[in-house]
Amino acid sequence: MSLCRLPLLIWLLLSAPLAASAAEETDVFEFDDTPLEQPLEYPDWFKLSFLDLRDDLAEAVAAGKQGLIVYFGQAHCAYCKMLLQVNFGKPDIIAYTRRNFDVVPIDIWGPEEVTDLQGRQLSEREFALREGTNFTPSLIFYDAQGRVAFRLRGYYPPYKFRAALEYVVDGYYRQEPFADYLARGDAGTAFEPGDLNEEDFFIPPPQDLDRSRLAGERPLMVFFEQGNCHACDVLHSQPLRDPAIRRRIRGFDNVQLDIRSDTPVVTPAGERTTAKAWARELGLFYTPSLLFFDERGREIIRVDSVVRFYRLRNVFDYITSRGYLSEPNYQRWRVSRGL
Numbered sequence: 001m002s003l004c005r006l007p008l009l010i011w012l013l014l015s016a017p018l019a020a021s022a023a024e025e026t027d028v029f030e031f032d033d034t035p036l037e038q039p040l041e042y043p044d045w046f047k048l049s050f051l052d053l054r055d056d057l058a059e060a061v062a063a064g065k066q067g068l069i070v071y072f073g074q075a076h077c078a079y080c081k082m083l084l085q086v087n088f089g090k091p092d093i094i095a096y097t098r099r100n101f102d103v104v105p106i107d108i109w110g111p112e113e114v115t116d117l118q119g120r121q122l123s124e125r126e127f128a129l130r131e132g133t134n135f136t137p138s139l140i141f142y143d144a145q146g147r148v149a150f151r152l153r154g155y156y157p158p159y160k161f162r163a164a165l166e167y168v169v170d171g172y173y174r175q176e177p178f179a180d181y182l183a184r185g186d187a188g189t190a191f192e193p194g195d196l197n198e199e200d201f202f203i204p205p206p207q208d209l210d211r212s213r214l215a216g217e218r219p220l221m222v223f224f225e226q227g228n229c230h231a232c233d234v235l236h237s238q239p240l241r242d243p244a245i246r247r248r249i250r251g252f253d254n255v256q257l258d259i260r261s262d263t264p265v266v267t268p269a270g271e272r273t274t275a276k277a278w279a280r281e282l283g284l285f286y287t288p289s290l291l292f293f294d295e296r297g298r299e300i301i302r303v304d305s306v307v308r309f310y311r312l313r314n315v316f317d318y319i320t321s322r323g324y325l326s327e328p329n330y331q332r333w334r335v336s337r338g339l
Contacts, residue, residue, distance in 0.1 A: 046105050053114065054119065068142040072133045080155075083161075087158050135331075152164055163178075177283065194227025199240065215295040219300070222256075222293070224259045239308060259275065259276065269297055282302075290303040323337075
């Protein structure tokens with residue numbers, strides 16, 4: 001039986017980062033994320049499309065596939081390279097993806113005309129902006145009826161990407177959020193919850209983050225993490241040790257929450273809840289997830305995928321410079337700054 005067809009609980013256990021080799025984890029979480037010198041090339045099995053998504057979907061369904069994946073990327077994006085060469089470098093992921101989807105690539109800066117599934121025409125750049133691609137790679141999964149089944153914004157390690165594929169292919173997206181789907185797999189693990197990474201810039205509980213009545217003096221950064229989280233360990237041992245990043249962090253109110261805990265929280269909007277319930281309401285499924293709020297408690301941006309030095313420094317600068325006030329799209333702001 002193929003790995004990607006194993007029952008959910010067994011598959012997640014075999015695919016989880018704790019069971020992965022040290023070499024694979026290093027490849028996934030410890031790469032250089034500065035822009036690439038040489039432009040990327042798409043895998044040769046990506047669809048050569050005329051960018052009429054209605055035709056693309058019809059052809060995929062006629063070939064017996066589950067739907068369409070639209071890939072939003074950039075030619076010099078290190079995170080896109082990880083998806084294309086690491087995730088799509090694994091034979092089981094390639095075979096499972098090709099069996100169930102056609103993949104149509106979109107250049108988020110491209111001028112080519114796209115016809116979306118509603119028949120509207122717009123450029124690749126306009127399409128990417130409309131779909132909120134703050135981070136690349138971004139993927140939209142469309143089902144056979146042309147409905148958005150799922151979105152992935154940013155790069156995710158192979159074990160999480162495999163789970164996302166099965167979540168859509170087996171129709172779980174119709175029944176439950178992705179976080180609940182993953183939680184059922186985690187419930188079958190034998191690992192005890194571990195301690196969270198500590199930092200001296202975290203504000204201790206109780207976590208009253210309410211900014212709806214009285215504005216904060218500084219922006220707010222909320223770290224959603226969990227124990228036994230290799231990606232969290234890498235974040236704390238590498239990017240958060242960088243002197244430039246630590247200087248930027250000091251300009252925020254910083255709070256750490258356990259994504260699985262029932263710790264009481266008052267949200268920036270003034271609602272009383274728990275860390276677990278708030279994470280679910282926010283649609284979070286990855287740790288660490290970093291959410292940024294302004295002084296009034298409005299969410300500015302979130303980084304809920306793999307993040308390294310270059311991207312994290314730029315996100316901090318986007319917020320501290322208040323670039324989001326004139327340019328709501330992070331990518332457009334970044335390019336306007338020549339970054």
